[in-house]
Amino acid sequence: MPITTLADSNPIKLCVVIVGLPARGKSFISQKIVRYLSWLSIPTKSFNCSTNLIQQLKESNTTANQLFNKENTPNHEILNKTRQLTLDQILKWFTEIDNCGVAIYDGINATKFERDHINKTLSDNNINTVFLESYCDDQSIIDVNITDIESTSPEYFNSVSLQDTINSVSNKIQFYDNVYETLTASEESNLSFIKLINFSSQIILNHIDSYLKSRIVYYIMNLHVKNRYIWLSRHGESQYNLEGKIGGDAALSERGIKYSHKLVEIVDKYIPNHDRLEVWTSTLKRTQQTAKYLPFPKKQWKALDELDAGSCDGLTYDEIAEKFPEDFKARDDNKFEYRYPGGESYRDVITRLEPIIMALENQENVLVITHQAVLRCIYAYFMNVHQEESPWMSIPLHTLIRLEIKAYGTEVTRIKADIPAVSTYKEKGTSKLGESNNSLNIMSGSVISGITDKIVN
Numbered sequence: 001m002p003i004t005t006l007a008d009s010n011p012i013k014l015c016v017v018i019v020g021l022p023a024r025g026k027s028f029i030s031q032k033i034v035r036y037l038s039w040l041s042i043p044t045k046s047f048n049c050s051t052n053l054i055q056q057l058k059e060s061n062t063t064a065n066q067l068f069n070k071e072n073t074p075n076h077e078i079l080n081k082t083r084q085l086t087l088d089q090i091l092k093w094f095t096e097i098d099n100c101g102v103a104i105y106d107g108i109n110a111t112k113f114e115r116d117h118i119n120k121t122l123s124d125n126n127i128n129t130v131f132l133e134s135y136c137d138d139q140s141i142i143d144v145n146i147t148d149i150e151s152t153s154p155e156y157f158n159s160v161s162l163q164d165t166i167n168s169v170s171n172k173i174q175f176y177d178n179v180y181e182t183l184t185a186s187e188e189s190n191l192s193f194i195k196l197i198n199f200s201s202q203i204i205l206n207h208i209d210s211y212l213k214s215r216i217v218y219y220i221m222n223l224h225v226k227n228r229y230i231w232l233s234r235h236g237e238s239q240y241n242l243e244g245k246i247g248g249d250a251a252l253s254e255r256g257i258k259y260s261h262k263l264v265e266i267v268d269k270y271i272p273n274h275d276r277l278e279v280w281t282s283t284l285k286r287t288q289q290t291a292k293y294l295p296f297p298k299k300q301w302k303a304l305d306e307l308d309a310g311s312c313d314g315l316t317y318d319e320i321a322e323k324f325p326e327d328f329k330a331r332d333d334n335k336f337e338y339r340y341p342g343g344e345s346y347r348d349v350i351t352r353l354e355p356i357i358m359a360l361e362n363q364e365n366v367l368v369i370t371h372q373a374v375l376r377c378i379y380a381y382f383m384n385v386h387q388e389e390s391p392w393m394s395i396p397l398h399t400l401i402r403l404e405i406k407a408y409g410t411e412v413t414r415i416k417a418d419i420p421a422v423s424t425y426k427e428k429g430t431s432k433l434g435e436s437n438n439s440l441n442i443m444s445g446s447v448i449s450g451i452t453d454k455i456v457n
């Protein structure tokens with residue numbers, strides 16, 4: 001049976017056109033939307049105008065400081081060409097991806113005239129548009145964004161110094177301030193738009209006329225830029241893990257119980273402000289037993305239950321290979337899409353995890369105790385891991401994973417409890433369990449990643 005995704009059920013050709021003065025977190029928002037929609041398997045790509053601007057500046061022998069000097073007459077030719085190039089790239093991309101996907105036009109798009117032109121060009125090409133303005137007059141947010149901009153905008157990658165960047169960005173802000181027209185429903189009533197005021201402290205919506213647009217609205221409403229930690233752990237080793245069986249609702253093994261005690265110490269030692277910690281588990285016994293001794297508020301989520309192995313539930317991989325050889329091969333061939341008979345695929349798990357991701361985007365001080373497949377999916381979202389790789393990542397037992405979420409990336413630290421456990425990792429092409437050769441996979445695709453292993457005796 002074909003798998004229905006948001007993309008399949010609803011052919012999409014949407015362009016999210018970002019609007020906002022420099023240092024308003026536009027690239028941050030663009031990157032987050034790319035990550036979220038890609039995780040949901042919707043082809044999504046951000047087109048950053050800055051790259052085209054750099055090219056135009058080079059070709060016309062002009063520097064950014066000359067272009068954005070408010071004393072000079074604005075060089076419309078460079079700005080118009082930059083816009084046209086970006087639009088051309090977007091149109092080309094839509095034809096390459098079979099016309100189904102979401103493009104993000106990451107630019108300043110400061111005036112009604114420009115927005116009108118963009119809207120018309122896209123709609124002439126049957127592309128639906130939503131403008132997304134990041135309006136910000138809170139100087140403290142702008143200041144933080146200015147210092148972050150070096151790592152996000154290609155325009156400043158080669159800056160001589162931070163001060164140099166700050167000066168250039170300030171010039172650019174002043175230049176655009178003179179012409180900038182914020183989005184209003186009275187002036188641009190025909191446009192579909194989302195206006196974020198001071199990040200998401202206030203949101204104004206106009207003509208949000210599709211399911212996908214409303215999903216994007218809901219997602220960005222949950223975003224915040226504050227650095228924070230999210231803590232992840234698998235349950236302790238279970239009886240089924242010992243026997244090499246998958247699924248089920250087994251209790252913890254003796255070593256698993258040891259881990260549940262050890263976790264209290266680890267949390268105490270490594271989780272700052274743990275007095276405010278909240279522990280989330282699945283509805284299955286092994287995660288709840290792992291959380292048992294943690295003296296914090298607990299929430300059970302059905303959405304955190306392990307991938308449903310359907311008619312293979314309770315079998316070992318050897319037994320599956322013997323009883324259902326075709327299924328065994330099909331899963332190895334495409335582990336992300338493969339759905340167990342009467343059960344789930346990784347793609348299905350991602351769909352049901354969406355509310356968890358929304359909640360995690362909105363929260364800090366959460367420890368999620370869940371299962372191998374579910375953790376791979378959550379990890380893939382935060383570390384931007386491609387869907388083909390994510391089902392093959394190694395997420396060992398008896399290890400606490402710390403995700404340090406920063407505005408422009410996530411860093412990982414693994415804290416291993418020194419309590420042995422079996423490996424539940426099955427390499428492609430075999431039914432045997434063993435240590436993963438793929439441990440590096442855990443790092444791939446991440447925006448920023450650094451794994452520091454800590455072993456706690």
Ligand SMILES: O=P(O)(O)OC[C@H]1O[C@@](CO)(OP(=O)(O)O)[C@@H](O)[C@@H]1O
Nearest residue numbers: 241245246247306309371372373424
């Ligand atoms: O997708 P694969 O690699 O089979 O991993 C998922 C499997 O991991 C297991 C252990 O083998 O999860 P867990 O013990 O974390 O609940 C199975 O129950 C589950 O089917």
